[in-house]
Amino acid sequence: MDSSRIRARAVAVGRGAVVTFLAGVAAVNGAQVVSDGRYVIPIGASAVACAVVLLAPRLRWPVAPLVVAAVTAWWGWVGSLLLALVLYDLAVARRTRAAGLCVAAVLGVNLVGYPPTRLWHQQDYLTALFVWAFAYVVGMWIGSRRRLVRALAADVEHLRVEAQLREEAARVAERSRIAAEMHDVLAHRLSLIALHTGVLATRGDTLPGSVAERLALLRDASTEALADLRDVLGVLRTPGVAPNAAGVVPAPVPGDVRQLVDDARAASQRIAVTIHGRPEDAPTTHRLAVYRIAQEALTNARKHADGTLVTMTIDYRPPATLVEVTNPAGPAGRAAAVGSGYGLVGLRERVGALGGRLDAGPGGAGSWRLAARIPHPSGTEENGGPA
Incomplete structure (x- = not known):
């Protein structure tokens, strides 16, 4: 298992532990505060619903903000800590407008909500606002850091690919240079073979017939090979180096x-x-x-x-x-x-x-x-x- 999977699993486990803890606190303490424990089941069900939508990746947007905001709006501070986690997620995702609407809706609805858990009634709204603002600022910082890390990783990958491409280009350039040098070497030697066999062929009257015939075949074969070589690799030869009047390509002189x-x-x-x-x-x-x-x-x-x-x-x-x-x-x-x-x-x-x-x-x-x-x-x- 690579480090990225281990890190992702650790983040998921940590988030699950935090959400479970906050949901448990909301369910237990909320039921104790409400008179006579008459709303234990509704508060517990609300906490479980918030935990589910916060832990399910596919429900974090837009279901989680809606559910948690509705629970907080009605039950007040019972869901305020869970709403802080929602605001953290929205800040990480740079959904500033959605976060502002959640806070405004919660405070507006809670003003006329259930009296025992009303934030305004208990004068706890300043504490709630501080917790929400803190969670949002932390989310903004974490989100910016993650985007920076991804951008740096993308730049590193881009540089790695660019270095590979440059390295491959250097190899291709060297292969082209080698091919050009070999073209000049072989073209020079084939040209000499064709030249000398042609000279000998002019004295065919002094040579046996079979020898003259083989000289003609050798000259034709070397000429055809030279033509094929020029067709295949001629474009790689050093610019400005052309066959001389005798059709011979000057031999490349290895650098001294x-x-x-x-x-x-x-x-x-x-x-x-x-x-x-x-x-x-x-x-x-x-x-x-x-x-x-x-x-x-x-x-x-x-x-x-x-x-x-x-x-x-x-x-x-x-x-x-x-x-x-x-x-x-x-x-x-x-x-x-x-x-x-x-x-x-x-x-x-x-x-x-x-x-x-x-x-x-x-x-x-x-x-x-x-x-x-x-x-x-x-x-x-x-x-x-x-x-």
């Missing part, structure tokens, strides 16, 4: 991490870099991912730890491409409030698509650590270098 570091150093960022192996030792997809990880890590360091030394270690060698970037805590930079804050979500999507793992979080001694491990494809020796 060293150039990225040099640019950051030129902007006064302190960076220590250690690189093991050659970028060509890793697939093109890995090199693209490494560049994005380094770019995001340096950007975050500038935002949240400006002026600190960033330590970056990259290992392109099999069996896995490794990246680790750490920086100690430091003052927030001027661009700390800029950005969506979902860069790591996109990086996790990219690394996960390559079968790797990305870890980001506090390191030792108050530092921040961003590390990724991307396993190399099994059974492949070609590492994604130029075709």
